Amino acid sequence: MDLGLAGKTAVVTGGSKGIGLAVVRTLIAEGVRVVTGSRGITPELKETAAVPVTVDLSTPEGATELIERATIELGGIDILVNNVGIGDMGDFALGGFLDLPEAAWTHNFDLHFYSALRVSRAALPGLVERKGALVNISSIGARVPGDGPIAYNVSKSALTALGKVLAAEFGPQGVRVNTVSPGPVSTGVWTDPAGFSGVVADSLGIPHDAFVAGALERMAPDTGRLTTPEEVARTVAFLLSPNNLSGADVLLDGGILKQV
Ligand SMILES: NC(=O)c1ccc[n+]([C@@H]2O[C@H](COP(=O)([O-])OP(=O)(O)OC[C@H]3O[C@@H](n4cnc5c(N)ncnc54)[C@H](OP(=O)(O)O)[C@@H]3O)[C@@H](O)[C@H]2O)c1
Numbered sequence: 623m624d625l626g627l628a629g630k631t632a633v634v635t636g637g638s639k640g641i642g643l644a645v646v647r648t649l650i651a652e653g654v655r656v657v658t659g660s661r662g663i664t665p666e667l668k669e670t671a672a673v674p675v676t677v678d679l680s681t682p683e684g685a686t687e688l689i690e691r692a693t694i695e696l697g698g699i700d701i702l703v704n705n706v707g708i709g710d711m712g713d714f715a716l717g718g719f720l721d722l723p724e725a726a727w728t729h730n731f732d733l734h735f736y737s738a739l740r741v742s743r744a745a746l747p748g749l750v751e752r753k754g755a756l757v758n759i760s761s762i763g764a765r766v767p768g769d770g771p772i773a774y775n776v777s778k779s780a781l782t783a784l785g786k787v788l789a790a791e792f793g794p795q796g797v798r799v800n801t802v803s804p805g806p807v808s809t810g811v812w813t814d815p816a817g818f819s820g821v822v823a824d825s826l827g828i829p830h831d832a833f834v835a836g837a838l839e840r841m842a843p844d845t846g847r848l849t850t851p852e853e854v855a856r857t858v859a860f861l862l863s864p865n866n867l868s869g870a871d872v873l874l875d876g877g878i879l880k881q882v
Contacts (some may be wrong), residue, residue, distance in 0.1 A: 625863035628653030631696035632862075633688065635666055636706030637672060637708060638664045639761060640809030642811055644851035646672045648859050654701065657692040659684070679706045681730040687742030689748075699748045701862050703782075704738035705759040708774075708811055708818055716771060716825055726773045734777040746792060753796035755862045757856070759786045762805040762875045777805075782871055789869030790849050798868045800861045805875025806841065808848040844877025 625824030632649050636642035643666055646656050656672040663674045668828070675691045678685040692699060717726070738758055749756060763775035764782040782801050784864040789799040810817040823833035857874055861867055873879060 625652050625859055627701075627859065629862055630700040631655045631692075631698060632653070632657070632701035632703065633692045633699055633741070633745060634658045634672075634703045634705060634745065635688070635737065638667045638674070640811065640856045641807060641851045642703075642705040643670075643752060644855035645669060645705060645858050646670055648855035649701070649703075649862075652859060655686075655696055655777075659688040659696050660706070679737040679741065680709070680729070682736075682740055685737060686744050689741060689744035692745075692780050693734050693748060698752055700754040701746050701747045702742065702749060702754070702756045703755070703759070703858060703862075704741055707734050707759065709733055717814070719772065722773055727776075730777040731780070735780045735784070736776065740789060742784075746788075746797065749791065749797045750795045753861040756788065756792075756797060757861050758782075758799070758801045758857075760785070760801050760803045760871070761880060762803055762873065764803055765873070765879060785871065786869050790853055793868045798842050798861075798865075799872040800867055800869065802854060802857050802861065803871055803873050803875075804849055804854050805873075805878045806838070806842060806848050806876055808850050815827055818823045842877045843875060845866050847876060849874055849876055 632654045634642055634645050635658055637646040638660035642821050646658055647670055649656050649673050651656040658672050660673045661678055661681055667674055673695050675688055677688050679685060758781055760782045761778040764778035767775035776827055785799055785801040806812055812819050812834055818828045819834055823830045854874060
């Protein structure tokens with residue numbers, strides 16, 4: 623299916639691995655020129671035609687630098703995908719409200735909320751000129767914040783809300799803004815014993831594979847499995863393709879959440 627994206631330009635945050643890398647690959651396969659920002663550049667990213675920018679997107683300077691570099695490289699931006707997240711959650715992930723230091727909230731909001739806010743603010747004047755499209759990658763956790771990790775989930779709730787705000791303000795100016803909220807996705811976050819799920823498993827004293835199997839059993843997706851990064855990327859590409867979707871929040875969780 624031709625998504626009508628050929629010849630467009632895009633910025634994807636956090637494209638060195640996981641969901642971001644899948645989005646980079648999918649957009650390039652659709653004929654999009656892509657610039658992506660992350661702190662490191664993986665061999666997998668190097669194999670793509672994307673232009674990597676080494677940048678820390680949890681800082682205001684990082685967000686500005688990415689859009690400045692992308693504008694020079696691409697000549698203008700049609701598409702923005704705010705995907706960056708999780709990173710080194712480590713100690714910043716776990717605990718109840720009174721256990722979490724303020725740094726956990728600051729870290730989560732800088733990486734998941736303010737990165738998207740700042741990159742969007744830098745990119746939106748250009749997106750308006752080109753009548754572009756924006757997708758934020760939120761999370762199923764935004765809809766069930768109390769299930770934890772709480773600081774992460776609350777930062778994602780704020781991101782989902784920001785998507786609604788931007789859609790309402792910029793839709794009339796020709797920019798569609800939508801959100802994708804994945805359930806658990808088979809990136810290093812779930813597959814790497816040194817990743818986020820590994821940190822949680824360690825803290826509970828459970829082997830990583832047993833923790834992941836138990837978590838999947840508890841979440842009980844109708845499909846019985848994790849979502850793949852490529853499935854998220856295809857959903858993102860569809861939302862970016864010409865259509866009348868605006869302010870939507872697409873839950874991509876294999877059927878975990880049962881309420882309407
Ligand atoms: N995996 C899941 O189960 C799941 C579920 C729901 C939502 N999500 C959301 O999907 C998004 C991607 O998750 P993922 O699973 O693909 O994570 P991932 O595999 O850990 O990839 C995260 C990406 O963000 C980059 N990154 C992290 N911190 C950064 C920083 N400070 N500055 C610049 N880049 C940074 C990483 O590159 P560097 O490390 O090189 O910087 C990497 O490219 C996140 O927003 C996450 O919250 C994931």
